[in-house]
Structures are given as C-alpha cells and as structure tokens.
Amino acid sequence: MSDKSSIAYVATEEKPQRPAPASTTGVLGWTKENLFATPLNTALTILSFLFLAWMLPGIVQWAVLDAVWTADSYRSCLEISNNGACWAVVGARFDQFIYGFYPHDLRWRADLAFVLLCVALVPLLWDKTPHRGKMMLLSLLYPFVAYMLIWGDGFIFSEVESKKLGGFLLTMIIGVSGIAFSLPLGILLALGRNSDMPFIKSLCVGFIEFIRGVPLITLLFVASTLLSYFLPRGTNFDIILRVVIMVTLFASAYMAEVIRGGLAALPRGQYEAADALGLDYWQSMRLIILPQALKISIPGIVNTFIGLFKDTTLVSVIGLLDPLGLTQSVLADSKWNGTVVELYVFIAAIFFVFCFAMSRYSMYLERKLSAGDRH
Template sequence: METLPTSIRYVRTEESPTMAPPVATGGVTGWLKVNLFATPRDTVLTILTLLLLLWMVPPIIDWAFISAVWTGDGREDCIGPGTGACWAFVEAKFGQFIYGRYPIEERWRVDLSGLLLILGLVPIAIPSVPYKRENALYLLVVFPVLAFILLTGQFGLEPVETPLWGGLLVTLVVAIVGIVVSFPLGILLALGRRSEMPIVRMFSVIFIEFWRGVPLITVLFMSSVMLPLFLPDGVTFDKLLRALIGVALFSSAYMAEVIRGGLQAIPKGQYEAANAMALTFWQGTRLVIMPQALKLVIPGIVNTFIGLFKDTSLVLIIGLFDLLGIVQQNMNDPNWISPATPATGFVFAAFVFFIFCFGMSRYSAYMERRLDTGHKR
C-alpha cells in the first residue's frame, strides 16, 4: 500500500473541542421538532391537541379553582350563578369520607392502624432497606393481628361493629385483604392448573373457571344474601367478612391466570436446569421458576391489583359504604344538596382512587426497571 508523504500526513495530539448540537436537534426547539412536529401528521395532531386543551382546560380550572366555593356552612353557599365546585361540602364531610360512621372519639385507632401499615410498607418497598424477611413477617402476621384488635375493639378497647365502618377505611380493608389473600392463592391455583396430577388440575380448572364466569356483583350478593340461608341456625358471619372472602376468591382466579401466563413463558430449559441441580419440585419452583415468572408478569399482577382496588366500590350493593358509597350517601344530605355537590363529590372520590392506583402503577414500573436483567438490543 502506498504511504502518504510526510508533508501531508497529520496526527492529532489533543482532543477536538466539544461542539454544541445542531439547533435543529438540540434544546427546546429540537425537542419540539423531534417529538411534536416531526412529520406533517404529527404537526396536525399537535395543533388539534392544543386546540382541544385550550377548549377544555380553562373551564375546568375555572370550575375547580376560580369559581369554586372553599368554605361554607351549607347548600346556600354553593348555590348561585357561576358557582363552581363546592369544596366546602368535602371539607364538612371529610371525616365521614375517611372513617364512615366510626365513632369520632375512637378514630385514633384507625389512624394508628394506618401508621402501623405505613411503617411496614415503606421498608419493604425500598430495596436498599435490610431485614426484608422480618418486614414481611410483620406485615403478614403481626400487623393483621394489631389492626384487628384496634379496629374491632379488643382487650379493653371500646367495641366498634363493622356496620359503622365506612369510607376510605372500608375501601382499604377490602382491597388490602383481597390483594394479600389472592396473590398466594393465585400462585397455588396456577401451579395446580399446570400440575400433572389429574385431581389437582381438575379442581384448579373448575375453581378458576367458576369464579371467572360470574360477575363480582353476583358474588357479593350471594355471599351476603344467599350464604346465610345455607348455614345452620345460630351460625352467622359478619357482612364485611363475607365480602372479604368473596372478593379474595374472585380476585384469586384472575391472579392465577396472570401467573400461569408467566409460568408458560419460562423456557423448558429452566425446568430441566432445576431438575439437573437435584432440586425438588417445590425447591425448583421457589428458587428458579417462580422468581422469573413473577418478574415477567409484574404488569399483569399490578393491573389485577388496581382492578381489585377499584372494584371495592361494588360492596355498596350489600350495604357496605366504601369511599364512593359514603360520598353518594352524603350527597343526599338536605343541608348540602346543590347542583355542584354531586360533581364535587365524584371528583374528590376519583382523585383519591387515582392517587392510589397511580402510585401502584408507578411502583410497578420502577420494579420492572430494577428487575430488568435481560439483554436489550
């Protein structure tokens, strides 16, 4: 190969200075061009979206903030031309929205139960905090006992019957119990449906298909109205307990199918590797198969949890007033009946549901990123 003459050869002895990105791709202008105005179609969609927002957002802001009534003693303060949201109604009924008809002087027990729950959830949700096994033991064994004692009234505390419970308290109790019970039960049902033992597989299939084939409203109605008819005389169950059992069994069927999808996505080689290591079925499932399967179906699991949390509003059909039910009940208060009261109450309930569901969604996305050990192309 011909060698270049020394007079025209050049060797750089220092790094070239860093240059600013082109105006067309850097800064705010570049971001707008790439994300909003990259093609004529994107430009048209962006303009239509901006026009839609200009049409919708100003009236919403005016109704929710500018023309809203923030303080008041009754419906007269929320009636008038151009009156927006009646946040005074939410302020006056906030205690019932959270606690239902739980006695005011005993509401500290609900607050303490919530604090104990947070003290267990935060350490187990942060990966860097140690003692996960102890935290799980506290949440699954110690906390339920303490919460039961505090909420129902045991060991000298004033008894509070479950018909007095309501609002966000009932929503969280039904959702948390349903989530905690349906997850392990769903794992067992998923494993049972893939079992090679005919009786176990048949039982799992019948259980899953039965509970997936009936609406949750029917389950709640049957547990509240029909179940007592089949019990011996003098034997009864608390209405809230019946709802908890129905919701947990209903949700476990859906959870089982989500987890079964993760099990089917595991390559056969992983099962063979567990067998090659002389692991028993349960050891291989616990140490090799299930961690991979659960990681694959995190979105489906959290989606089931979110659906369960929102479905708690259906307990109203059996006379349990959850957050949405207690909001609807207070809308009929003669002292607060006004055109703005229903919309304000529903917006408040929707906001509370959104906070919890959005939090679960964001945490699941964080766990997906943290557990993503695959090789990206």
C-alpha cells in the same frame, strides 16, 4: 526523506467539543423531536393544543376560579357563586368519607393502622431496607395488629362493630386484604392448574373457571344475602369478612390465570434444567420457575390489583357504605343535595392516587428486575 511530511498538519491536542446544534437540544430540540417530528405529529400536536385550549379554561373556571371552598350548604354555595364547584361539601364530609361511621374518639386507631401499613410495606416493596429479613417477619404480624386496632380486641382496645366501618377505611380494608391474600392463593391455583395430579388439577380448573364465569356482583350478593340464610339465625359471620373472602376468591382466580401465562412463557428448558439439577418440585418452583414467571407476570398482576382495588366500590350495591355508597347518604341530606360532580371528582382523585402509585411501583419493579436481561 523529505523534511516535509506528507501530512500537512497533525493535531496535537483534541479539539474542544462543540455543543450540539441548538435545534436538537434543550426545550427547542425536545419540542421538535417529540411534538413536530413529522407532519402527522405536527397536526396531532396542534389538534391536542386546540382541544386543551377549548377544555381547560372551562374546567379551571369551574374547579378553581369560581369554586366555593367554604359554605354550610349547597344553597349558600349557589348564592356565593352560581357556576363553580361547591368544594365545601368535601370539607364538611371529609371525615365521613375517610372513616365512615368509625367513633370519633377512636379514629387515631384507624390512622395508626394506616401508618403501620405503610411501615409494614417498606420491607416488602424496597429491597434495600436495612435488616430486611427481620422487618419482613414484623410485616407478617401486621394483619393481626391491624385487626386489633380497627375492630378492637375487647381488652386493650374497645371493640368497634363492622357496621361502623365505611368510607376509604372500608375500601382500604377490602382492597389491601384482597391484594395481600389473592397473590399467594393465585400462585397456588396456577401451580395446581399446571399440576400432573388429576384431582388437584381438576379442582383448580373447576374453581378458576367457576369464579371467572360469575360476575363479582353475584358473589357479593351471595355473601350478603344468601349466606345469611344458610347460617343459623343470630350467627354473626361478619359481613366485611364475608366480602373480603369473596373479593379475594374472585381476584385470585384472575391472578391464577395471569401467573399461568407467566409459567407458560418460560422455555421448557428451564423446567428440564431444574429437574436435571436434581431439585424437587417445590425447590425448582421456588428457586427457578416462579422467580422468572412472576417477573414476566408483573404487569398482569398489578393490573389485577388495580382492578380489585377499584372493584371494591361494588360493595355499595349490598348496602356497605364505601365512598361511592356514602355519596348517596350525603346527597340525601337536603343541605348538600345537588353536589354530585364535586363528590365524584373527589373520590376519583383519591382512587387515582392509589392506582397511579401502584402502577408506578410496578414500572419501577419491572425496570429493576429486567436489568439482568440487558446483554
């Protein structure tokens, strides 16, 4: 055996790792990979930057640099700065856009209702909430508490009429109750449509197809005008309740179809397996079918929620003063006549916050629930 090993050199220690080439890490690497990977991407990136360079200075100039933040009328805005935004109108009318005509001294009740809404949502949205089961029971009580706070019960809290509700308070009332009630109703309708019982099936199919075949605005007109003829004069069937019912029915028909998509996407084996285990109908739905079907449907469900939330602005057509309806009465004040864009930008920003939050939550939920799918 030779002294000399056939192997010239044996590394006894692992070599220290060298950093990745500078061109693939950090800002430079990210830029290269994401913005300039191919000639097409490079061209698109340059075009986008040119577009931004063309648009942004004007927008910033209008919205920030030349903007007027405090003034007492549009005229004085124009005197201070001729071509900037007049954000003063948002400041002057902020309360009105949030609460509508809710009495000043009772606005804490609306605030409290909003805070409690956030509290009630925690156990529903976040599965690591301590004592989640008990908290959820409390959340079930929320609708009653909110009703008492906002409308008053005549005993502890003085009553507030529906005519006083407006602005984002109204949007939240219609949006949140529509969202809360349309999901369970939609699930029932979807199950009914898949049912073997002909009567229930045709009832659900008829309802869904009718509601989907009619524009929401028609339903709102029915709620606001036609219903008041069919009810005896003097009956006070609250207009907001009527609107909430119509919006809920409308959204639940769409919801049913979204969930039916989820049900149809499940392999037949899942249904048969549930039967083979000897589960009855409700057990198999609750334990096996719906958890999977709803998971598949999340993007569609949230889509419907967001659509419903934005559709609440249609109530301005029947004279309810949601934020968009309020812009009309604000613009009619000759002090602020002309501040059109500012008001719409403000309302759009608030809607964006809510809709974006919903969309991000659904992405989080999808990621969390799909963890089990990765093999």
